[in-house]
Amino acid sequence: MDSITAAAFAASADAEPATPSFTAREYATVRVPARHEQLHRDTYSAFGWTVEAWDGPAASIVPRTTTSTLTLTRDRALRGRQALGELQRQAEGALRRIDALERSRSARATAVAVALGLVGAAFLAGSVFLLDDGPSFVSIGLGVNGLALWALAWPAHRLTAARRAAQVAPLLDRQYDAVYDACERAAALTR
Incomplete structure (x- = not known):
């Protein structure tokens, strides 16, 4: 080990371990009409939801369905x-x-x-x-x-x-x- 790597290793070993932060989250899955997917995304974001994943025409090159599935998450400690x-x-x-x-x-x-x-x-x-x-x-x-x-x-x-x-x-x-x-x-x- 060279001296720079050894010094960096020693500094990281002396540092206190970071306390894990926990955020309680709530989850929802919603099926929405594909033609209104963006309207639903905007609406849910106003209520603190974040779209984690979606499955529908916007997610694929060739539209296969008339509905999209949005997977949403948000912080449970929301005011x-x-x-x-x-x-x-x-x-x-x-x-x-x-x-x-x-x-x-x-x-x-x-x-x-x-x-x-x-x-x-x-x-x-x-x-x-x-x-x-x-x-x-x-x-x-x-x-x-x-x-x-x-x-x-x-x-x-x-x-x-x-x-x-x-x-x-x-x-x-x-x-x-x-x-x-x-x-x-x-x-x-x-x-």
Whole structure:
């Protein structure tokens, strides 16, 4: 051993051992919609949580799922944990309502388009069954109506989605405001 290494070893042996510091932590795992992953990350960070790991479309090159799993940790000695828990529940409720409102925009439009498609398919089936007796005006009329309903499904979907989006927009704004308000109040508690 050279003299520099020996001196460093002797100095480290004389030093008192560092007292281990312990921090009690709490852990949570949350599944969130992938399209709102960043909103959930920001919301949970306002409540003192740190994202330790995540599994979802943002973590991979090719999106495989529509949900992400966030693994969260935070210090248990956080001031105002009881009030933070209540604010967090309020924010999580608003986040769930945001997801439900956004899904309702496309769900209603999809239901209208599927209904038109099924009625159109019924008309086409009736047209095909009437073809057994030979082509007739009723058969042709049913076939044209069935194809017209199929053609109307896409514009009806777009129109219904646009109407529902206009209805849902103010409700979504209220829910986003509720999330932001809870986050601001939580951030004030954790300072």
